[in-house]
Amino acid sequence: MLHTINLDCIACGACLKECPVNAIEAGTRIYTINDAHCIDCACCVPVCPTEAIVPNISPEETRLAWARALQEVEEDVEVPARVATTHGTVA
Numbered sequence: 001m002l003h004t005i006n007l008d009c010i011a012c013g014a015c016l017k018e019c020p021v022n023a024i025e026a027g028t029r030i031y032t033i034n035d036a037h038c039i040d041c042a043c044c045v046p047v048c049p050t051e052a053i054v055p056n057i058s059p060e061e062t063r064l065a066w067a068r069a070l071q072e073v074e075e076d077v078e079v080p081a082r083v084a085t086t087h088g089t090v091a
């Protein structure tokens, strides 16, 4: 799980000097973290004024998070026995 910078970044540059491996780069609008260099030390996280530096979860973690969220929604929503669609009624 590496870190990434989201769209809350205001390009202040405060994180740049905190990174021990120079993994942070100034982008066109927001700063970015180079995954190939980031060692996941989280030194950059506390200096960010907008909390834009966040853990970048892996595809597998993302899949599990979506599966859990979907399961919670399905448990909350009562599915009707018959569902009307634009193509007719589905049992």
Ligand code: SF4
Residues within 6 Å of the ligand: 003, 018, 019, 020, 021, 022, 023, 024, 033, 037, 038, 039, 040, 041, 042, 043, 044, 045
């Ligand atoms: S988590 Fe550590 S290595 Fe990665 S960008 Fe931030 S300061 Fe650099």
Ligand code: SF4
Residues within 6 Å of the ligand: 005, 008, 009, 010, 011, 012, 013, 014, 015, 016, 031, 047, 048, 049, 050, 051, 052, 053
């Ligand atoms: S400290 Fe936060 S707001 Fe400033 S450049 Fe880095 S990620 Fe962007």
